Amino acid sequence: MEKILIKDVHIVNEGTITHGDILVHQGIIQEIGESISAKSSDVHVFDAEGKYVFPGVIDDQVHFREPGLTHKANIKSESRAAVAGGITSFMEMPNTNPQTTTIEKLEEKFAIAKKNSHANYSFMFGGTNDNLEEILKVDKKNVAGLKLFLGSSTGNMLVDDENVLEKIFSSTDLLISVHCEDEDTIKKNLAIYTERYGEDIPIHLHPVIRSEDACYISSSRAIELAKKTGARLHVFHISTAKETELFTNKIPLEEKKITSEVCIHHLWFSSEDYEEKGTLIKWNPAVKTAADRDGLLEALLDDRLDVIATDHAPHTLEEKSQVYTKAPSGGPLVQHALPAMLEFYHQGRISLEKIVQKMCHNPAILFQVEKRGFIREGYKADLVLIDLNAPWTVQKENILYKCGWSPFEGTTFKSRITHTFVNGRLAYKNFKVYDDVFGERLTFDR
CATH class of the missing domain: 3.20.20.140 (Metal-dependent hydrolases)
Structure with a gap:
């Protein structure tokens, strides 16, 4: 699994919003820092262009x-x-x-x-x-x-x-x-x-x-x-x-x-x-x-x-x-x-x-979910990128539910989810869900 370096994000995590980069390797958040350099050719650099990132x-x-x-x-x-x-x-x-x-x-x-x-x-x-x-x-x-x-x-x-x-x-x-x-x-x-x-x-x-x-x-x-x-x-x-x-x-x-x-x-x-x-x-x-x-x-x-x-x-x-x-x-x-x-x-x-x-x-x-729910080094790289200023309207053609409808149909939202990473893999990008299945069984620290 390739390394992914997500650059230029506002990280919303544990009560703060900080600006920086996130390095992901083998589905795990390896490093979080103000400015992380790609140190090898196998790192895929992803420019988030100032978007906000939430834990999944x-x-x-x-x-x-x-x-x-x-x-x-x-x-x-x-x-x-x-x-x-x-x-x-x-x-x-x-x-x-x-x-x-x-x-x-x-x-x-x-x-x-x-x-x-x-x-x-x-x-x-x-x-x-x-x-x-x-x-x-x-x-x-x-x-x-x-x-x-x-x-x-x-x-x-x-x-x-x-x-x-x-x-x-x-x-x-x-x-x-x-x-x-x-x-x-x-x-x-x-x-x-x-x-x-x-x-x-x-x-x-x-x-x-x-x-x-x-x-x-x-x-x-x-x-x-x-x-x-x-x-x-x-x-x-x-x-x-x-x-x-x-x-x-x-x-x-x-x-x-x-x-x-x-x-x-x-x-x-x-x-x-x-x-x-x-x-x-x-x-x-x-x-x-x-x-x-x-x-x-x-x-x-x-x-x-x-x-x-x-x-x-x-x-x-x-x-x-x-x-x-x-x-x-x-x-x-x-x-x-x-x-x-x-x-x-x-x-x-x-x-x-x-x-x-x-x-x-x-x-x-x-x-007590293990290694998820936070943006922390050593945690699973479940990450969501959000553009807070990208209005879009819920319409039948962009509804993904099998039932084909939503109580929000016709509603215009100001923010748009642009990318979703599941276990360090890009699962969704700009209204497209990729065919590959990356979901894993949750485990619990009990």
């Missing part, structure tokens, strides 16, 4: 739909979109078909990714009411963690037996990630509006059905159980300002036993957008009020919320165009998540350093 983004929650749901997406198609969006590592969820609830099915997914993933990869193992024996077989050094659906599940993945749930929390030292929505609350709300409207419930009632109370009841219960058992808990996609009160910023991330995530769509959209976007922004948990959206950003900035993710979950347009009760929840986001956050930077609402902290550093710290 680590997305801790995606649904790439393989196996079993590949009419929507697959690991190859969505990892291509991910590297185009500056996401160089992802953690994929277990609610595929078949579900990833046995070691055998887990290893089958790793085999698919090894062959097809353009980005680095790991998978969450799925918990159910009856697979504790399989959970205890999971190797915490080689698997991202355990995913439990405490609401809004597919198949048999809803873990609703409280005795089983406590036993799981007490028995494993895996990081436990949870989807928190109270099913009883949702069912009662849904029954009210189904009686009134039938299946064609107006979409603006989605956050009324999947309400603030549904989220808070479930999140607070999970946190209470984690405190009782000492489990390592990570709460996915916080969607309400009220829930942010459950988390602390009083201790360093490395010392937290209970952590949290916020997703792009809950930071960008609000209930005011349902009129224009309809079911295209139907997610679980629901996009809620503008006050919730603002409260989430505030909690992100003050470190109550720890990481930014996508919950990338594509469906076909045909599926999303159905009436409320039949239109599935979820949408594609990996290609546009980082450009969306950079819009907040241009608006003066967040710094580049904070974006890198929440999208790169903190996922690496929280999941």
Whole structure:
């Protein structure tokens, strides 16, 4: 593997922005300095022309739909979109078909990714009411963690037996990630509006059905159980300002036993957008009020919320165009998540350093990912070059998701990702993803 010398970059890393060069050899960052010279003829010099460089983004929650749901997406198609969006590592969820609830099915997914993933990869193992024996077989050094659906599940993945749930929390030292929505609350709300409207419930009632109370009841219960058992808990996609009160910023991330995530769509959209976007922004948990959206950003900035993710979950347009009760929840986001956050930077609402902290550093710290998430000598060369002043518009012809649509279609972003390096290899350049597959299996320092 050739040496690459990236010259003239603004390096956004560990709370600072410095100007300099980065030397990469055999997929590893070998040297970072103010001015590095190419000392041999085998060094490929890459002039970054003053662009900004981030560590590769680590997305801790995606649904790439393989196996079993590949009419929507697959690991190859969505990892291509991910590297185009500056996401160089992802953690994929277990609610595929078949579900990833046995070691055998887990290893089958790793085999698919090894062959097809353009980005680095790991998978969450799925918990159910009856697979504790399989959970205890999971190797915490080689698997991202355990995913439990405490609401809004597919198949048999809803873990609703409280005795089983406590036993799981007490028995494993895996990081436990949870989807928190109270099913009883949702069912009662849904029954009210189904009686009134039938299946064609107006979409603006989605956050009324999947309400603030549904989220808070479930999140607070999970946190209470984690405190009782000492489990390592990570709460996915916080969607309400009220829930942010459950988390602390009083201790360093490395010392937290209970952590949290916020997703792009809950930071960008609000209930005011349902009129224009309809079911295209139907997610679980629901996009809620503008006050919730603002409260989430505030909690992100003050470190109550720890990481930014996508919950990338594509469906076909045909599926999303159905009436409320039949239109599935979820949408594609990996290609546009980082450009969306950079819009907040241009608006003066967040710094580049904070974006890198929440999208790169903190996922690496929280999941204890080995040698990624930072621009450091000796670390893997997952790097993203960004032109902060290169406007572009999201259009069908530049959307890379297999489903072919985006909730951001028609949006003009001020910043453009120009290059993405995965393990020191150029995986993406100016709207083109290269055919070679450079993704590696993530490992964890646990």
